[in-house]
Amino acid sequence: MSLLRSNFDVNSISALTIARLSIYLRCVERLAALGVETVSSQELARRFNLNPAQIRKDFAYFGEFGVRGVGYNVVELRSYLREILGLDMEHRLVIVGVGNLAMALANYSRFTGQSFLIVGMLDANPEKIGMKTPNGLLVEDAARLAEIVPQRNVEIGVITTPAPAAQKVCDAMVSSGLRTILNFAPVQVKGPEGVLIRSVDLRIYLEELAFYLTHGIPES
Amino acid sequence: MSLLRSNFDVNSISALTIARLSIYLRCVERLAALGVETVSSQELARRFNLNPAQIRKDFAYFGEFGVRGVGYNVVELRSYLREILGLDMEHRLVIVGVGNLAMALANYSRFTGQSFLIVGMLDANPEKIGMKTPNGLLVEDAARLAEIVPQRNVEIGVITTPAPAAQKVCDAMVSSGLRTILNFAPVQVKGPEGVLIRSVDLRIYLEELAFYLTHGIPES
Numbered sequence: 001m002s003l004l005r006s007n008f009d010v011n012s013i014s015a016l017t018i019a020r021l022s023i024y025l026r027c028v029e030r031l032a033a034l035g036v037e038t039v040s041s042q043e044l045a046r047r048f049n050l051n052p053a054q055i056r057k058d059f060a061y062f063g064e065f066g067v068r069g070v071g072y073n074v075v076e077l078r079s080y081l082r083e084i085l086g087l088d089m090e091h092r093l094v095i096v097g098v099g100n101l102a103m104a105l106a107n108y109s110r111f112t113g114q115s116f117l118i119v120g121m122l123d124a125n126p127e128k129i130g131m132k133t134p135n136g137l138l139v140e141d142a143a144r145l146a147e148i149v150p151q152r153n154v155e156i157g158v159i160t161t162p163a164p165a166a167q168k169v170c171d172a173m174v175s176s177g178l179r180t181i182l183n184f185a186p187v188q189v190k191g192p193e194g195v196l197i198r199s200v201d202l203r204i205y206l207e208e209l210a211f212y213l214t215h216g217i218p219e220s
Numbered sequence: 221m222s223l224l225r226s227n228f229d230v231n232s233i234s235a236l237t238i239a240r241l242s243i244y245l246r247c248v249e250r251l252a253a254l255g256v257e258t259v260s261s262q263e264l265a266r267r268f269n270l271n272p273a274q275i276r277k278d279f280a281y282f283g284e285f286g287v288r289g290v291g292y293n294v295v296e297l298r299s300y301l302r303e304i305l306g307l308d309m310e311h312r313l314v315i316v317g318v319g320n321l322a323m324a325l326a327n328y329s330r331f332t333g334q335s336f337l338i339v340g341m342l343d344a345n346p347e348k349i350g351m352k353t354p355n356g357l358l359v360e361d362a363a364r365l366a367e368i369v370p371q372r373n374v375e376i377g378v379i380t381t382p383a384p385a386a387q388k389v390c391d392a393m394v395s396s397g398l399r400t401i402l403n404f405a406p407v408q409v410k411g412p413e414g415v416l417i418r419s420v421d422l423r424i425y426l427e428e429l430a431f432y433l434t435h436g437i438p439e440s
Contacts, residue, residue: 010435014271016236018431022424030408051234085427086434093426100354101324105422108321108406113423115430134320156429179437180429186328188250196437200425202331204242205418206313207305209376209400210335211238214306215230217399217416 004083005063017058018085023048024055025081031074040071087115092154093182094120096169097161098128098139101184105160107134119152124165142169149176156180163187170197224303225283237278238305243268244275245301251294260291307335312374313402314340316389317381318348318359321404325380327354339372344385362389369396376400383407390417 027048031039045052062084066072082088095102098121106118121133122142131139157173159166159181166185173181174191183189183199191197247268251259265272282304286292302308315322318341325331326338341353342362351359377393379386379401386405393401394411403409403419411417
């Protein structure tokens, strides 16, 4: 029996809350690997430099799965977080634009983990079509996107083209029926209402380091 | 004259606040490009789906740079945010581990922007040393790290090696004098007190999409 609430309003959950759920999951995975059995929100916060009140507030959207005075069962909490994030199912993705970044992603276990499967690597360049990628897929013609998406039950489109091609690829993904798109191209892409597009901005990581280089490194 | 407060305690600023400053900067850059001259925290929040109270609270750590009832001057706000994040100076970085990811980063304007400069691409593999990278650098011997870091005023080390090499590279970066390290290897790396190590976890982006695939896409 799951204690998860299913009647929450998705509009009430901010993207930052969801990002924190991913971070909590990573922390809980580490605790599980260390053999820790239970953890309180205070202890979780202390070990991973998080905010305990924020943890309780974030969890409260989805149910009550801690025991007052005891804390959370680590293995259960991991399973709840995986269920909330939809990671108890496999999600299939296609990558369009087979350059260095696509090759790196295909080769990068941390990107897909256990819940995501790359089922297509597509490119418009005839010289790339037919090439084999590090994850053992053949590069296919990007023109076949509309056929591949339904055939292989693809849910997520990943754009790794150069900037000028990104919007066109995004439009083709939307026409093919994709509703969630991850954009790595260094340009803003837009889609219609009902399509969720996230752009990855790696500068955020460098900017955090620049902040600390400027103002001093905090005591850990 | 800068209105920025310089006497804040770096330990009181959370990593999430700093990440939000990067996001605010991105939003303000977009407004500046659109020719918008002033913006209130409400309007900034509405346009970019942020939290207006959070914006005001985040800014308040660093000074008072809005005008009550009018809002922020966009160009000024951009310049304050750049100064807070330390982006008014150039930060030099070396990348160790020249595979697809390093090549992609070197080629990826969104990664370095205007404030970061890649001044070295290093690898331990003799077959890679001497190769030319997309950003026009020659791959140099990773054994030369300790000499290159002070010579080229490097501040940031980027690890893009496979997981098994990451900790050794991190140790070498620390010995060379680097105090801020960005780790892309799919493994936890550790450093001594006073060294800040951030690991990039691209799964967070996919997990957010999985959340929305599971619970529905919010109305924008």
